[in-house]
Amino acid sequence: MGPEKGTLVGQEYEVEVGPVAHGGHCVARTPEGQVLFVRHALPGERVVARVTEGEEGARFLRADAVRIIDASKDRIEPPCPYAGPGRCGGCDWQHAKPGAQRRLKAEVIAEQLKRLAGLTPEEAGWDGTVMPAEGDKLPAGEVPRWRTRVQYAVDPATGRAGLRRHRSHEVEPVDHCMIAAEGVGELGVEQRDWTGMESVEAIAATGSHDRQVILTPRPGARLPLVELNRPVSVLRVDEKTGGVHRVHGRPFVRERADGRTHRVSAGGFWQIHPKAADTLVTAVMQGLLPRKGDMALDLYCGVGLFAGALADRVGDKGAVLGIEAGKRAVQDARHNLAGFPRVRIEQGRVESVLPRTGITEADLIVLDPPRSGAGRTTVARLSSLGARRIAYVACDPAALARDLAYFREGGYRVRTLRAFDLFPMTHHVECVAILEPAKKGS
Numbered sequence: 378m379g380p381e382k383g384t385l386v387g388q389e390y391e392v393e394v395g396p397v398a399h400g401g402h403c404v405a406r407t408p409e410g411q412v413l414f415v416r417h418a419l420p421g422e423r424v425v426a427r428v429t430e431g432e433e434g435a436r437f438l439r440a441d442a443v444r445i446i447d448a449s450k451d452r453i454e455p456p457c458p459y460a461g462p463g464r465c466g467g468c469d470w471q472h473a474k475p476g477a478q479r480r481l482k483a484e485v486i487a488e489q490l491k492r493l494a495g496l497t498p499e500e501a502g503w504d505g506t507v508m509p510a511e512g513d514k515l516p517a518g519e520v521p522r523w524r525t526r527v528q529y530a531v532d533p534a535t536g537r538a539g540l541r542r543h544r545s546h547e548v549e550p551v552d553h554c555m556i557a558a559e560g561v562g563e564l565g566v567e568q569r570d571w572t573g574m575e576s577v578e579a580i581a582a583t584g585s586h587d588r589q590v591i592l593t594p595r596p597g598a599r600l601p602l603v604e605l606n607r608p609v610s611v612l613r614v615d616e617k618t619g620g621v622h623r624v625h626g627r628p629f630v631r632e633r634a635d636g637r638t639h640r641v642s643a644g645g646f647w648q649i650h651p652k653a654a655d656t657l658v659t660a661v662m663q664g665l666l667p668r669k670g671d672m673a674l675d676l677y678c679g680v681g682l683f684a685g686a687l688a689d690r691v692g693d694k695g696a697v698l699g700i701e702a703g704k705r706a707v708q709d710a711r712h713n714l715a716g717f718p719r720v721r722i723e724q725g726r727v728e729s730v731l732p733r734t735g736i737t738e739a740d741l742i743v744l745d746p747p748r749s750g751a752g753r754t755t756v757a758r759l760s761s762l763g764a765r766r767i768a769y770v771a772c773d774p775a776a777l778a779r780d781l782a783y784f785r786e787g788g789y790r791v792r793t794l795r796a797f798d799l800f801p802m803t804h805h806v807e808c809v810a811i812l813e814p815a816k817k818g819s
């Protein structure tokens with residue numbers, strides 16, 4: 378056995394900060410050449426970086442910029458008092474001007490496309506920009522209040538609600554999360570004592586007055602009487618099974634998008650930014666250009682957002698098949714789309730359900746997979762269905778780039794790519810890629 382590798386946590390290095398990397402940090406190197414992923418820094422800065430994770434000889438170390446020696450022109454004083462080294466882990470780019478945040482996200486997308494799919498922005502039909510959501514361009518110092526769903530962690534010592542520190546179970550208590558939507562802030566979750574709870578998720582639906590809190594109690598704890606500043610429905614997560622049970626009020630919230638109301642039960646996926654669902658539906662429909670009579674697939678369909686948008690456009694002679702793994706989401710999708718007799722929703726994993734359906738052809742496909750992407754086998758199957766166009770909605774640019782490379786193997790090229798800043802202040806970004814057969818008419 379070799380000698381024990383020593384931890385480097387707490388070690389400080391003065392470093393030149395290099396490019397941004399995927400995950401909300403920038404790349405630097407220690408004088409010994411070890412790679413450092415530095416948070417709270419910006420490209421081109423000279424900073425003192427303090428190691429937060431890693432040991433000698435590790436492939437990389439994680440660090441926080443604890444002193445800025447030469448600041449970037451893109452740096453600002455973080456508007457949030459809870460941001461900074463060792464503090465709230467919810468936001469990654471509070472210290473960057475909003476325009477710079479979007480440029481950093483664009484650099485990450487460009488780098489992932491190049492490295493994992495061998496594509497330049499031009500080859501991907503992308504103008505290289507990340508668009509802010511409607512209404513998010515605000516005067517300096519103001520922060521978009523976009524988070525309609527906030528998962529608060531509860532500090533076990535004080536019962537106060539807060540947010541987890543970066544890569545930690547520790548809780549940063551907060552009096553006011555700046556990015557929480559107004560409807561969430563109004564509930565007053567941050568001002569209440571949550572002793573006995575592990576976490577409290579607060580949801581403020583878009584386009585309805587539905588407000589909900591989902592409580593996860595610590596083992597053996599009793600549920601508190603929930604008295605908030607606004608009427609809410611209350612649900613409880615079973616600590617043993619993870620199942621969600623209604624305590625009072627509706628077990629779902631109603632979200633409006635694309636002119637329709639969507640029932641979303643607790644645990645079901647819905648986009649967090651209030652403009653996200655409409656922004657993505659518009660981008661997908663502009664890219665796919667559905668025609669009356671088309672047969673369309675909506676894979677990883679959640680509660681049926683894109684399936685409904687497609688059903689509207691393909692008409693009575695068309696058909697839509699949605700596939701979704703979550704049982705409650707499937708019930709919601711069937712409820713939400715009950716007015717469209719030509720829509721069918723199948724429950725199960727795309728990888729196993731799609732082959733079972735016996736479908737050999739489709740005109741259009743939407744896929745909106747989780748962060749891990751769709752993967753080689755599913756992409757190969759989708760590529761064999763002869764779709765005129767495919768819309769890939771991606772919350773992770775690395776997974777998108779990997780899957781685009783598989784689509785190229787399957788004979789598809791990227792026609793256009795658009796990127797949207799639907800998660801301001803964080804490193805997350807949403808992309809919509811529109812694909813078509815590489816050889817037209819094939």
Ligand SMILES: C[S@@+](CC[C@H](N)C(=O)[O-])C[C@H]1O[C@@H](n2cnc3c(N)ncnc32)[C@H](O)[C@@H]1O
Pocket residue numbers: 645646647648677678679680681682683700701702703706725726727728745746747772
């Ligand atoms: C990013 S969400 C998209 C939901 C929907 N398109 C929307 O915009 O509201 C991904 C969805 O895929 C579902 N999911 C995850 N893995 C899956 C799989 N292997 N097969 C089918 N659905 C899956 C999740 O439950 C979730 O609803």
